Amino acid sequence: MEKYLIPLVPGPVAVPQEILKVAATNFGSADFEPEYLALYKDTEKLLQKMMETRNRVVIQTGEGMLVLWTALKSTLKPGDRVLVLSTGLFGEGFGDMAKALGCEIRVLDFGYDETIHDFDAVEKAIVEFKPKMITMVQNETPSGTTNPVKEIGDLKVKHGVSLLCVDIVSGLGGTPIxxxxxxxxxxxxxxxxCLSAPANMSFLSVSEEAWKIVEEVNYAGYEALLPFRNVTETGYFPYTPYWQGTAQLHKACELIFEEGLESCIARHEKVAAYCRERIKEMGLKIYPVKGAVCSPTVTAVYVPEHMTWERLDSELRVQGMVVGGNYGKLAGKVFRIGHMGSQANINLIKEAMDILETVVHDI
Structure with missing residues (x-):
């Protein structure tokens, strides 16, 4: 596979050497060595700090999609009601997942190029539908938008909704959580x-209210939360943990706190602002509508009218640069620049914007 000097796919991102080399260790069996449990506990603490939560954080072996299923399968039963707040592909996907589990869903669709903004409509849906769970995506990668969460959380509390489930996969480490x-x-x-580790680990914070429901549902399966309830006390995991992956995740968290979480978030915001300004100067159109909140970790841009996505992608690759295409209704129409994690680098983005400008104007 060809390697590109300017990697700007919005995840998985380019993994720094400090994180890559952690895996080049022949660790022992995570089931039997106390060092693994100590590593797991410390990684949990770092994630709690990054998320600003006192809730337990469960770390599982598998790509980020795993914990979406973990949360849903561990707390939902057929017939349960799920209110889906959607501003894009992944927000919409929550509804498909809940429906596959036999749940009754209601989708409040704000549009792919928008962010959640009509809180009266959300409240009305909560009152009328009376959901057990509300789902949403904090940072919608395909759309390049960031959604407000606090307002939804306040409505959850006000109306006694049991669960608020939020995808923070592409926001954590690059946006305030x-x-x-x-x-x-x-x-x-x-x-x-934004953590810049390989795509092999996922994790989720779990509130006490959620744990009660997890115990009631008692789901058993690879994604099941219940077996993780007391792992930090017992040291007994439901399957052999991935020591290398946990070590890389730990190192990724350490690097963020060495930089300083606030500084890391500010770096993402600075790079994103520069990227969007250059995009506009080129005469290209940012995908989110005016008034929507653009993501600090990924910028979504309309493919230039005089080019196809395939041509744009091909020409950028010739120049040593790779960006992200898109999915579903945005496929072939919108491309994405992933300035997240190790790629939220102002010099990298400046070089990338110069190349993009040349390709767009000279081809």
């Missing part, structure tokens, strides 16, 4: 976005 202040029951994260 306040799990407890936002009243989030499940905050779902992955290793391969």
């Amino acid at each position: 306040h799990v407890d202040d936002w009243h989030v029951d499940f905050a779902l994260g992955g290793s391969q976005k």
Whole structure:
């Protein structure tokens, strides 16, 4: 496979050497060595700090999508009601997942190029539908938008909704996350976005209210939460943990706190602002509508009218640069620049914008 000097796919991102080399260790069996349990506990503490939560954080082996299923399968039963707040592909996907589990769903669709903004409509849906769970995506990668969470959490508390489930996969480490202040029951994260680790680990914070429901549902399966309830006390995991993956996730968290979480978030915001400004100067159109909140970790841009996505992608690759295409209704129409994690680098983005400008104007 060809390697590109300017990697800007919005995850998995380019993994720094400090994180890559952690896996080049022949660890022992995570089931039997006390060092693994110590590593797991410390990684949990770092994630709690990053998420700003006192809730337990469960770390599982598998890509970020795993913990979406973990949260849903561990707390939902056929017939349960799920209110889906959608501003894009992954927000919409929550509804498909819940429906597959036999749940009754209601989708409140704000549009792919928008962010959640009509809180009266959300409240009305909560009152009328009386859901057990509300789902949403904090940072919608295909759309390049960031959604407000606190307002939804406040409505959850006001109307006694049991669970708020929030996908923070592409936001954690690049945007402010306040799990407890936002009243989030499940905050779902992955290793391969702003944390800049390989796509092999996922994790989720679990509120006490969520744990009660997990115990009631008693789901058994690879994704099941219940077997993780007391792992830090017992040291007994439901399957052999991935020591290398946990070590890389731990290192990724360490690097963020060495930089400083606030500084890391500010770096993402600075790079994103520069990227969007250059895009506009080129005469290209940002995908989110005016008034929507653009993501600090990924910028979604309309493919230039005089080019196809395939041609744009091909020409950029010739120049040593790779960006992300898109999915579903955005496929072939919108491309994405992933300035997240190790790729939220101002010099990298400056070089990338120069190349993009040349390709767009000279081809």
